[in-house]
Amino acid sequence: MTKNIEEIEQLLREKKLPDQDAGYIRNQLWQKILEENRKRKKTSPLFRIRPWIWTLASLIVLAVSLFIMWLIHGSFQ
Amino acid sequence: MTRSEAERAESGQTGPDDEPAWIQAAKKDPESFQYLFNKYHDQIYNFVLRRIYHREMAQDITANTFMKALEKLHQFQYKGIPFSSWLYRIAVNEVNLVYRKRKRSIALTEQRSLHLAHDGATDDSLIQHENEMETEAQFKKIHEAVMQLKPKYQDAISLRYFEEKSIREIAEILGISENTVKTHIRRALQNLRNVL
Numbered sequence: 001m002t003k004n005i006e007e008i009e010q011l012l013r014e015k016k017l018p019d020q021d022a023g024y025i026r027n028q029l030w031q032k033i034l035e036e037n038r039k040r041k042k043t044s045p046l047f048r049i050r051p052w053i054w055t056l057a058s059l060i061v062l063a064v065s066l067f068i069m070w071l072i073h074g075s076f077q
Numbered sequence: 078m079t080r081s082e083a084e085r086a087e088s089g090q091t092g093p094d095d096e097p098a099w100i101q102a103a104k105k106d107p108e109s110f111q112y113l114f115n116k117y118h119d120q121i122y123n124f125v126l127r128r129i130y131h132r133e134m135a136q137d138i139t140a141n142t143f144m145k146a147l148e149k150l151h152q153f154q155y156k157g158i159p160f161s162s163w164l165y166r167i168a169v170n171e172v173n174l175v176y177r178k179r180k181r182s183i184a185l186t187e188q189r190s191l192h193l194a195h196d197g198a199t200d201d202s203l204i205q206h207e208n209e210m211e212t213e214a215q216f217k218k219i220h221e222a223v224m225q226l227k228p229k230y231q232d233a234i235s236l237r238y239f240e241e242k243s244i245r246e247i248a249e250i251l252g253i254s255e256n257t258v259k260t261h262i263r264r265a266l267q268n269l270r271n272v273l
Binding site for chain 1: 107108110111114115118119122123126127130136139140143144147148212213215216218219220234238239241266267269270271273
């Protein structure tokens with residue numbers, strides 16, 4: 001027999017997994033987080049630059065290079 | 078930060094109004110993040126565990142959640158969304174990321190029970206263990222049913238009925254309107270009627 005919405009809601013509330021004690025992992029986890037944070041900060045700042053910034057910078061360098069080539073080409077004519 | 082404040086941070090003994098101060102302190106000194114970590118760790122862990130039903134994976138996802146929170150803490154500002162909602166949002170994204178990568182096949186196939194083996198010390202502990210196993214079995218059935226929903230419906234249902242969040246809080250966490258939250262919950266419940 002199909003349950004009604006209220007019964008489903010009651011079922012979800014009553015049968016949810018009770019809170020588990022996580023104290024035993026909390027300390028280990030905190031040390032792991034601190035360690036990862038230290039490792040992250042040691043990474044060269046260059047690696048933290050977002051990819052889209054690298055792409056934009058590359059396009060700008062390409063555009064400037066093409067412009068300079070055009071200028072050089074123009075000066076020889 | 079003084080030594081007594083650091084000790085208070087570790088023990089979690091500080092008033093509710095101190096949270097903004099701890100956030101500011103943590104932006105400058107990551108070790109001050111421990112207060113926020115201790116305050117929200119168990120909540121986030123239990124939320125993830127109910128979503129993913131796999132103890133080790135829940136620990137990893139919880140760790141990733143707090144690492145990302147610490148990494149992006151400089152982006153957090155009090156603009157109407159509380160810190161706890163921001164943390165839950167990161168946790169929701171981490172859970173959904175794992176599911177997208179593993180195509181929802183983790184919990185049901187890889188872990189039969191969350192509980193460790195019982196050592197049979199006393200009759201009372203045996204009865205308690207059996208009760209816990211029964212509770213777990215009942216939740217597993219619920220979890221299997223919820224897993225058949227779309228991810229956005231799973232998020233809404235978990236936050237509403239397992240985490241007992243209000244509609245407003247769920248809207249803040251998921252970054253959607255309250256009406257959309259209500260729609261997600263209504264549709265999810267209608268789908269669950271066919272399964273439970």
